[in-house]
Structure formats: structure tokens, C-alpha cells
């Protein structure tokens with residue numbers, strides 16, 4: 036039984052005979068599947084191998100494409116010589132800029148047209164690792180072998196991959212997520228402050244590095260383009276493909292049945308594997324599968340841009356903040372706009388008399404960056420929460436107390452009320468469990484043998500909300516319900532969570548729910564992105580369920596009801612809606628080798644109502660491990676001379692391994708989002724946000740040395 040259910044009084048009554056309106060009133064919780072720990076519904080399938088990922092689906096007549104990428108960083112393709120390739124065994128064709136289908140260059144992401152998707156449209160090479168051809172053959176090995184025989188020559192041009200806040204090409208970033216903040220007189224407040232911290236913080240390029248490499252299979256069937264692809268939102272991907280290839284959206288069907296992690300890297304419009312697979316199937320009239328190698332994932336799929344941030348904070352002697360001035364720069368590509376919104380937390384986390392934020396984009400010759408694991412907030416919080424720790428240091432104050440003294444009553448920049456702000460509860464409960472009260476706040480005071488020991492903390496938030504989605508529910512004649520929503524499960528357990536949400540909304544047992552997801556034909560739906568997948572899909576399911584229940588009465592079954600949330604979302608009053616957390620860490624530093632080990636990590640989270648404590652905790656722990664990985668290991672390195680990635684694989688790009696991960700505790704304070712029908716916020720990304728700063732602050736506490744550049748490598752500690 037995949038659903039070990041708690042005893043439910045509701046289960047005794049037949050479905051559809053109740054008049055309860057779905058309600059997330061925390062004082063009167065419905066007896067339901069929500070709030071109950073359940074293992075993943077697809078878990079047995081995953082561990083026994085019956086669940087298929089995008090590259091696993093058997094298919095008649097399947098051909099394989101091998102991606103060829105540019106070996107230079109900027110210039111033009113002089114020639115692609117295919118003569119050696121044409122007669123090779125199994126080769127079906129070579130697609131390059133000379134014969135590829137023409138694309139609609141308006142196609143892009145939310146930020147505008149995205150040239151990262153406009154592959155094989157001309158002879159220009161805009162960055163290293165740019166896909167420049169696809170070799171298609173009967174087998175993957177034949178395609179790979181032929182690709183190696185392709186002779187490509189270039190006319191190289193000078194490139195620039197050197198990025199900094201002071202780069203001459205720096206320009207104001209897009210205000211996609213709202214304008215930069217200017218509240219109060221920052222300069223006057225800084226001048227009047229008892230202490231001022233003015234420091235630079237840097238974070239490198241970081242890759243999504245999901246376990247499953249990107250793969251797409253495309254074929255034409257009955258005048259429709261059929262796609263199985265590894266992505267975070269099949270509906271949005273289908274819309275992008277339709278635009279890109281100038282197709283009627285109804286002609287495109289994208290499925291993403293099981294996805295082995297995304298972390299943002301499968302959320303940007305559509306991936307190169309998909310663009311190339313569609314080109315190949317359209318050109319050759321065969322189903323074509325394109326799967327990226329690990330190294331191609333690093334070189335061709337969007338990454339988090341490097342950031343360079345200057346934070347100035349002024350405070351009174353009692354710890355009251357007078358000014359926060361946060362200037363943030365990040366890399367972009369000329370091919371596409373993007374916003375790494377590093378100043379998000381500076382606008383909302385603390386009260387200050389003056390707040391100024393500035394976001395700067397610096398175009399360099401790289402592939403277009405995009406969201407990765409808590410975009411903006413994660414590198415931004417490293418800067419802000421490190422600077423806050425530096426303020427506490429200069430004031431000789433408990434850094435936890437500094438946070439508590441600067442709790443705002445309304446949004447410090449927006450002036451809007453908070454829907455529910457439970458940061459203080461996270462801070463106090465986290466401190467209690469961690470044993471923070473015994474900490475000597477002076478650095479370099481704890482030793483164990485030759486090891487230096489330190490503790491550190493950070494406060495965080497992450498935006499919560501829902502985006503338009505639609506769901507339909509059918510009451511079947513046998514008492515079961517079919518729930519259809521274009522959601523995707525990127526490994527988080529979305530199927531299990533949404534089954535619980537549907538069961539609660541319908542007042543039935545999860546076993547009575549048949550959930551259909553991961554198919555663009557199921558209608559418009561938001562992606563598993565921005566920590567807004569579950570909130571967006573749950574909203575649609577809950578509303579559809581309420582509508583269905585109101586119609587059930589004497590209706591003849593089967594009965595189907597659909598609901599689109601676009602209108603209800605528009606009626607939400609503007610408010611500051613965020614998840615919150617407090618992160619505590621303990622590290623040891625070996626002064627002889629510079630080795631940093633994280634010994635303990637504790638995160639207390641306020642993430643609204645928790646749908647499934649088992650899965651939510653798992654996501655938060657995973658997020659904290661990614662934060663640890665960011666703090667100590669992850670660093671995409673580019674060689675300025677060649678412009679190429681130096682470490683485009685797991686041999687060179689280090690991520691936290693099991694042996695790096697200590698005991699991690701992630702737990703929840705009671706919370707509830709009044710603006711959401713199910714009372715939920717989001718758990719996708721907040722686990723990552725704040726963790727790097729908590730670790731860097733612990734390293735300072737252990738050693739007395741500030742770590743303002745990530746990752747905290749051995750050579751930076753010594």
C-alpha cells in the first residue's frame with residue numbers, strides 16, 4: 036500500500052455527499068491526507084526500474100542525434116566539412132546552420148527573446164560550447180563516432196569573459212521583478228551610523244548539475260509534434276516550442292513523465308536537446324532522440340551567473356539598522372536578458388531607515404545564464420547575511436540578537452503588510468535547538484585538538500505565491516476521481532503531494548485519486564520553478580474540487596469540472612508573501628590544511644502548511660546540502676585566455692558528496708499562508724538560501740577570517 040493513511044472519519048462517508056467548503060483554517064484543520072507523512076507514490080517504480088526517464092522510452096524506428104559544440108569562444112564558422120562523415124555506418128544526416136529549419140527569433144523566456152535557443156541559425160559563434168551541428172545516425176554510438184569525424188574550421192574573434200562590477204559594459208539590469216529600491220537617504224544614514232560595514236562579496240558560476248542529463252525525443256504523429264523531454268514544466272515548454280518553430284500550440288504535445296532533477300537548468304524556455312531533436316525529426320522524418328553528455332550539460336545548459344556584490348550597512352550602537360545599500364552585478368549574455376535578483380532579501384528582510392538597491396548586468400561572451408537553485412536570493416543572501424554578521428562583529432553583538440532587533444512591521448521598501456511573517460519563531464526555535472545561547476561570540480575561541488571550531492547563523496526568506504494554472508477533475512462512476520494537471524515531478528514528490536491536496540479538497544482518501552500530470556495536453560500550468568509549482572497546482576486542484584463538489588449533488592457521473600486560477604490570483608491583495616528560515620551551522624577548520632568541515636546544520640522553516648512532512652523535510656535537507664555545496668565546493672571556472680570552461684564535468688566541478696554532509700536537521704515552525712486556499716507557501720528553494728552565509732559566518736567564528744568569496748576553498752582559508 037503506497038498510502039499508509041491516518042484514520043480518517045471522512046473516509047467512512049461516500050464521496051460527494053459533503054457540504055464542507057475547502058478550508059485551510061489552521062484552527063479547524065480538515066481530517067485529510069495533507070499533513071501526513073507518506074512515501075512517494077512512484078517510489079517503488081523508481082527503485083525497481085519500471086519508471087522511465089526521458090531517454091528510457093523505447094520507440095520504433097528511433098534515430099539518435101549527437102550534439103557538436105564549438106571549440107572556440109567567439110567568431111564565425113568558416114566551414115563544416117561533412118565529407119568524411121557522409122559514408123560512415125548508420126549516418127542519416129548532419130544538421131547545421133546551412134540546412135537547419137528556420138526558427139522564430141522572437142521565441143524566448145519571460146525576460147524576452149532568448150538567442151540561447153536560436154540554434155543553428157547562422158555562422159556566428161557567441162560562446163564556447165555553443166551547439167553548432169547535430170549528427171544523426173541509427174545508433175548513438177554511430178552518431179558519436181561520426182560527430183568526432185566532422186571537421187569544423189573557424190575564423191576566431193577576440194572574446195571577453197572577464198566579469199566584474201566595474202566592467203565598462205555594465206548596464207542597469209532589467210526591472211523584471213520590480214524597480215531598484217530607493218528609500219530614505221542612504222548617504223546621510225551611513226554618515227550618522229556608529230558602525231559601517233562596506234564589503235565586496237563574490238560568487239562564481241554555479242551549475243544546476245541535475246543527476247539526469249537533459250534528453251529529448253521528438254517525432255511527428257498525426258500532424259502533431261510529439262515530445263518526451265526532461266524539463267520542469269511541459270506546458271510552458273510546449274508553448275516555447277510552438278513559438279520557436281512557428282506551430283499552432285495545439286500541434287505540440289510535450290510530456291515529461293519523470294525528471295531526475297532540474298534545479299532551474301530545465302526551466303529556461305526549452306533546452307538545446309529539444310530544439311535539436313525537433314529540427315532533426317522535422318528534417319529526417321524519423322523519431323529522434325538527443326541526449327546531452329554530462330560535459331555538454333555544463334557547456335550548453337543555462338547556469339547561475341557569477342555575481343559581484345557590494346554591501347554597505349550602517350547601524351547604531353544598539354544594533355538598529357540605519358542603512359542598507361546593496362549593489363549587485365551579475366553576468367549576462369548578449370544573446371538573452373536575465374535577472375539574477377540578488378537584492379530581493381535586502382528589500383524585505385530587515386527594517387532600516389534607508390534602503391538602496393542597484394542591480395547591474397554585465398554582458399560577456401558566455402551562454403545565457405538562467406535561474407539556478409534559489410535564483411538571486413541565494414547569492415544575494417550570502418552577501419547580505421555575511422554583511423549582517425560583520426555588523427554584529429563590529430558591534431560585539433550576538434548576530435541572532437541583531438536580526439531580532441531589526442524586524443520590520445511592514446515591507447521596508449514596499450510598505451505592504453506581511454501576509455504572515457514567522458522569521459522570529461524560526462530564529463528563536465532554531466537557536467534553542469542548536470544551543471546558540473552558550474556561544475562565545477568572539478572568534479577563534481574554540482579549539483578541539485588542532486581544529487578550530489566555530490558556529491554561525493543566517494536568516495532568510497524566499498518569495499511565496501502562485502502562478503496561473505488549470506486543473507480538471509472527473510468524478511468517475513466507481514467513486515474514484517481523476518485529477519488532471521500539467522504539473523511536473525522533478526524528483527520532489529509532486530505526484531504524492533498533489534494526490535494529498537486533491538484528496539483533502541475532495542474529502543476522500545488518496546487511494547481514490549488518479550492523478551495525471553506531466554503532459555502539456557492537460558492544459559495551462561506553471562512549471563516546477565520559483566518554488567511555486569506546488570502552490571500553483573494545488574490552487575487549481577483545490578478550486579476545481581470545490582466546484583466539482585458543488586455540482587455533484589444529483590449529477591450523473593462521470594462529471595468533469597475544470598478550473599483556471601488566472602482570475603482568482605488577480606483578486607489577491609498585494610502583500611509581502613514569503614517563506615522564512617533561520618539556518619545554524621557548526622564547522623571545524625584545520626589550520627594546517629585549510630580544510631573546512633561542516634559538522635552540524637540546522638534549519639528552522641516557516642513555509643506555510645506542510646503538505647507532506649517527509650517530502651518537505653527531504654526537499655529542505657536537499658536544499659541545505661546544495662547550500663553547503665555552494666559554500667565549500669561549487670565553482671564553474673572559465674579560462675580567460677580561451678573563454679572555455681575549465682571544469683565542465685563532475686571530475687572538476689565539485690559538489691558535496693555524502694562524506695561532506697553532516698547531521699542535518701530541518702524542521703518547521705507552525706505556519707500558514709492566509710492568501711492560499713491550502714495555506715501553503717513553498718519549500719523548493721528556501722533550504723538553499725542562507726546556508727552558505729551561515730557556513731561562511733561559522734568559518735569566521737572559527738578562524739577570525741572573513742570569507743567573502745565563494746567557494747571557501749582551502750587556499751582562501753589559509
Ligand code: MOS
Pocket residue numbers: 267297298299300302406407408409410563564565566
Ligand atoms: Mo527554480 S531555480 O526557480 O527552477
